[in-house]
Amino acid sequence: MDNFKRKIRSRTVFLIILFVSLIAIYLILFLNQDKLLNSSNDIINFHGGVLSSFGILLILDIFRYLRAIKDDKKLRKLYIKEHDERAIMIMQKTGAAGINICIIGLGLATIVAGYFNELIFLTLLGATLFVALIKGLFKIYYHRNL
Amino acid sequence: MKTKIRELRQKNRITQEELALAVGVTRQTITSIEGEKYTASLVLAYKIARYFNMTIEEVFDFSELEEI
Numbered sequence: 254m255d256n257f258k259r260k261i262r263s264r265t266v267f268l269i270i271l272f273v274s275l276i277a278i279y280l281i282l283f284l285n286q287d288k289l290l291n292s293s294n295d296i297i298n299f300h301g302g303v304l305s306s307f308g309i310l311l312i313l314d315i316f317r318y319l320r321a322i323k324d325d326k327k328l329r330k331l332y333i334k335e336h337d338e339r340a341i342m343i344m345q346k347t348g349a350a351g352i353n354i355c356i357i358g359l360g361l362a363t364i365v366a367g368y369f370n371e372l373i374f375l376t377l378l379g380a381t382l383f384v385a386l387i388k389g390l391f392k393i394y395y396h397r398n399l
Numbered sequence: 400m401k402t403k404i405r406e407l408r409q410k411n412r413i414t415q416e417e418l419a420l421a422v423g424v425t426r427q428t429i430t431s432i433e434g435e436k437y438t439a440s441l442v443l444a445y446k447i448a449r450y451f452n453m454t455i456e457e458v459f460d461f462s463e464l465e466e467i
Contacts, residue, residue: 333420338440339428 257332258322265318272311279304352388356381401460405433407451422446 282289282300321328334340363377408418415429422443431437432447439447439459448455 329420333423333425336423337425337428338443339431339437340425342437 254325254328254332258328261318261321261328261331265315265322268311268315268318272308272315275304275308275311352384356384356388359384400435400438400463402432402435403458403460404429404447407453407458411451418447418450421450 279301286297317331321331359377359381363374363381366373366377404418407413408415415426415433419426419429423446424443428437428439428443432439444455444459448458451458
């Protein structure tokens with residue numbers, strides 16, 4: 254459990270650094286809006302929404318980890334939650350099925366987009382190939398290492 | 400897979416939460432194993448059997464697997 258405590262401690266430090274960096278990036282972008290390309294309000298609002306949601310999730314995780322570091326019972330519960338074999342299996346199955354559906358969906362969207370717009374077609378094609386490549390690389394890696 | 404976990408828990412007056420904490424899984428995992436929705440790994444089966452001072456075969460029913 255001491256190893257896990259150390260892991261949680263370093264994870265907390267990493268999340269705090271990430272949170273501070275996120276705030277800094279947002280402030281830099283917000284204060285230099287006029288120097289950036291003219292983006293629509295929708296895009297700016299989307300960026301704000303994504304960054305603030307990510308920030309809230311980071312804060313929640315930081316507090317959860319800080320509580321676990323102080324309380325051994327909570328630390329053990331967190332350890333069990335993260336190492337529960339059924340939860341791990343659910344995550345693996347969800348990931349495997351999800352990525353296949355993503356590839357099929359992106360592939361279909363690429364075909365449809367090809368009839369309307371070349372730029373969207375190429376963007377979707379790139380995304381499809383990227384996802385397929387990642388899946389393929391992971392498959393090779395696990396076939397060699399498991 | 401059929402198991403005697405529920406029976407053993409009730410006999411020893413142990414809750415799912417207590418067993419789960421002792422063997423290092425969540426309560427939901429114990430519920431799934433008892434409900435025959437999830438088959439425990441070898442390590443977990445060993446931990447559960449050891450918790451009740453029994454062998455794996457005494458807690459888990461492998462008769463269905465023998466038919467395959």
